[in-house]
Amino acid sequence: MDTHDRSEWDVIVIGAGAAGLTAGIYLGRARQKTLILDHATVGGQMILTYAVANYPGVLEASGASIVHTMRQQAEAVGCTVMGNADVLRVDLRGDTKIVEVDDEGTFTAPVVILATGGIPRRLGLDSEEAFQARGISYCATCDGDFFTDQDIVVIGGGNSALEEAVSLTKYASSVTVIHEFEEFQAQPWAVEEARKNPKVRFLMAQEVVEFVGDGTLAAVVTRDKRSDELVRTEANGAFLFIGYVPNTRWLEGVVALNSRGEIVADEDLRTDVPGVFAAGDARAKRYRQITTAVADGTVAALSAIAYLTERARGAVDSAA
Amino acid sequence: MLQTNLKHVQSTAEFNALLSGGEKAAIVCGRMGPMCIPVYGVMETLESKYPDVKFFDMEFDAPVARETVRALPDVQSFYGLPFTVYLKDGKVVAATGGIQSKAQVKDILDGKLS
Numbered sequence: 325m326d327t328h329d330r331s332e333w334d335v336i337v338i339g340a341g342a343a344g345l346t347a348g349i350y351l352g353r354a355r356q357k358t359l360i361l362d363h364a365t366v367g368g369q370m371i372l373t374y375a376v377a378n379y380p381g382v383l384e385a386s387g388a389s390i391v392h393t394m395r396q397q398a399e400a401v402g403c404t405v406m407g408n409a410d411v412l413r414v415d416l417r418g419d420t421k422i423v424e425v426d427d428e429g430t431f432t433a434p435v436v437i438l439a440t441g442g443i444p445r446r447l448g449l450d451s452e453e454a455f456q457a458r459g460i461s462y463c464a465t466c467d468g469d470f471f472t473d474q475d476i477v478v479i480g481g482g483n484s485a486l487e488e489a490v491s492l493t494k495y496a497s498s499v500t501v502i503h504e505f506e507e508f509q510a511q512p513w514a515v516e517e518a519r520k521n522p523k524v525r526f527l528m529a530q531e532v533v534e535f536v537g538d539g540t541l542a543a544v545v546t547r548d549k550r551s552d553e554l555v556r557t558e559a560n561g562a563f564l565f566i567g568y569v570p571n572t573r574w575l576e577g578v579v580a581l582n583s584r585g586e587i588v589a590d591e592d593l594r595t596d597v598p599g600v601f602a603a604g605d606a607r608a609k610r611y612r613q614i615t616t617a618v619a620d621g622t623v624a625a626l627s628a629i630a631y632l633t634e635r636a637r638g639a640v641d642s643a644a
Numbered sequence: 645m646l647q648t649n650l651k652h653v654q655s656t657a658e659f660n661a662l663l664s665g666g667e668k669a670a671i672v673c674g675r676m677g678p679m680c681i682p683v684y685g686v687m688e689t690l691e692s693k694y695p696d697v698k699f700f701d702m703e704f705d706a707p708v709a710r711e712t713v714r715a716l717p718d719v720q721s722f723y724g725l726p727f728t729v730y731l732k733d734g735k736v737v738a739a740t741g742g743i744q745s746k747a748q749v750k751d752i753l754d755g756k757l758s
Binding site: 364371372373374387407408427459467470471540541560561 | 676677679682721723745746
């Protein structure tokens, strides 16, 4: 069913990651006309996950395969799922919410669920941009084999950084982990795994200043925070795993955000704007996993259904 | 074979025919990995909006890729999947490495393949 020409919906879900697709499944089963759209490919950060081993009921699967199934489930219950849909404008203040999407048109609904997820944090250096796919990578499983028998660095100090550093030793001659603090944020088991690998070395308390090279990456320059000295580390590859930021910049002034740019929502995932709910990694919370995103999607959808029921009752009461 | 909805370039002869025919074409050469799948998705979305451009994928580890896209001078500095090349008038007019957004792809299609 091609429903792209439909403009009126019961619920518009912005974001088609784990939270958004789950919300869609619940809304669709409740027979709410639901549009799920995403500015990028359907799946959010899940699709960037090579192997998921902690999703209950699934022994191990790629993020892409879980996305595929979730999308099938959402579409099977009547949701329209639209990827690569750039939201140009939103007006969420009134009873009818308006969402304008590039190339697709303007959509309205009484309820919007914001499930916009997170985007990888970047260092923000000009040279980072210049060496993307020319030595700088954000995916060890995708690009690791380009660096066979070469010296590389991994930037970051969380679980992802240390796990990927160990994984990259399959290819690289040496892996230098560069971290901005003197202590890792990673769990002790991840630190231990990295420390016992003879190919992994550590540069702690370093601020990345510049990536240098002629066409392709040749070295990373850092500043030692303890001595203020510049340190040059020769490397043909740099893998960045420095966390995520909420994809909410475009929501400033639209709904309440906290100082970290996360959407503020109550226990039922209501934002400060009536009829607007939040779910997933974009909202203020401590833990961000596929499982927590799925839980958020469920709660937001059920709250949205309750809101729509109350709204319909109010309309009936008004008419009476 | 890659599991996408794009047409596949599976032989060197097919690639050479695109070049010699002067076709406007975008070819995403990758694997079914996290950085490649989004780019296939972008191309699938844009396929209907650019009817004069042919959109393809190509399996990065297949011989055809080693003989064609991976051998192009334009991609020798790339260290990130997928390699995406854009053809027009028998030449490579643009090439990118790594994940690309819809906006980035549209910029190339509008700027280099128009």
